[in-house]
Amino acid sequence: MFNKIAIIGCGLIGSSILRSIKEYKIAKKVNIFDKSKDVFTFLKKENLIEGTNDINQSVRDADLIVIATPLGAYKEILLSIKDDLKKNIILTDTGSAKKEINKIIENLNLKEISWIASHPIAGTEESGPQAGFHKLFKDRYCIISPSQEAKKEDVEKLKKFWEKIGCKVKTMSFEEHDHILSLTSHLPHAIAYNLVRTAISKEDQFKKEIIQYSAGGLRDFTRIASSDPTMWKDIFKDNSENILKALDNFSNNLVELKEAIKEKNESKLIQIFSKTKNVRKEIIEAGQDTNKPDFGRKKD
């Protein structure tokens, strides 16, 4: 499908892409670059890569380049590689926010390159190449957002690439992506971080008990709140406008909920809770979660 693919950044996502490319024989050659020597050494030991850990060499002659680093590293990477890019190649990424990267690409004014942003919605709360596995993308959505300059045939080619490694591909604009993800992913992460921080406070003399009894709800949030801090710091920076708007809506709704609790307003509370119960049904109907109780943690 490709002669040579270069993957810049080989953590959970990058190394899973690497494993998929190997598993499904998608490219004759794959080179990677990771700023951490340990990552490179690990992947070499696993027989997943050849060559050296050189960013310029890795992208030279590549006809597909995938950037899979935290968003904050994009600018430096693009400045480093821009003179090594062949003409008519596809440049993509795996980032969770699209506004800033598009600004960077626009400013670089890359010629005859198909820049098509990608966002495979897949991952676990773990990070690093040890956590990667080739089935990470199976049945998961991948949103692609082609730039105006991207060739139609390249968009089709990249679509097929993601499909081959297991994704269901959807196309939307950068702006739509950033709005939708701010609600499905970025807001939930901000809230989870804030909730765990509020519930577990060093000053609480019952901190030990709070951890002990966390199965009553809190533990579900700690999974999300243990996602990679560097990655998430960048997402909150790059999609700050959408996220702040969502947080303001959240705060306004919270004022209303607090009022209902203060007034012991039963009908209002029932109304709020019933609406969200229906959302769960819609999510299960959309195939986005199972209806197995307690995420399958039911004892058998």
Add this chain to the structure above:
Amino acid sequence: MFNKIAIIGCGLIGSSILRSIKEYKIAKKVNIFDKSKDVFTFLKKENLIEGTNDINQSVRDADLIVIATPLGAYKEILLSIKDDLKKNIILTDTGSAKKEINKIIENLNLKEISWIASHPIAGTEESGPQAGFHKLFKDRYCIISPSQEAKKEDVEKLKKFWEKIGCKVKTMSFEEHDHILSLTSHLPHAIAYNLVRTAISKEDQFKKEIIQYSAGGLRDFTRIASSDPTMWKDIFKDNSENILKALDNFSNNLVELKEAIKEKNESKLIQIFSKTKNVRKEIIEAGQDTNKPDFGRKKD
């Protein structure tokens, strides 16, 4: 262990206790009462009960009475049964908040009865007797809070009862229970309800897409936000003081997080996110969740 047990309210929790009593042969006789005839008919069809659906008959001669209804039904139930109670029996419940029920019991001035509040921290997001199963309590904590009048031997007996059906029993005061649960369970539920309500709005033209891409974080909250509205309305009423305090702390922390996002304050964001990552480790070390990625939803 007991001659006769009466269970008032036979939904998810009550019917699971019923199934456990049968499974482990804990009582010679079990009677139940549920205000829904359908519940009674269902349990009779499943051969789990005998007798009639009469609240007074069900508690007469019982030496253990378990109230497993939503908190809001307690007062009416206790008024109905108080003249049918034998002396020297154990009265317990399964409720998630303890302040109001204790007020009710105090006002009723029940004589020679061991009132020992119980809270088995077990459940799924489902409700109703069809959702019950006898292993629901296996390895889950049950917090008991004995009243001052409860006999020591009765506390020991009830402890053994919960242990027999699978629980690890811990004893604490009503006040400690309500404080700890406000943080481990009630606050997370309030926040989950509020988050789902904020993310999924009818007015958003991308509502369909937001549901479609909910695997990025939102779906984890919808499970909690689909818990039984009646049950939760009562919990928020009965433990409102602790919950409002926790929500105020949450709001104050959220203001700080918003500021950090607005200012693109990288070090502050990293600091917040790193702290919560450590909490996750403590929860796994306490055996309250597994460290399997993505709650075991990793593809195999």
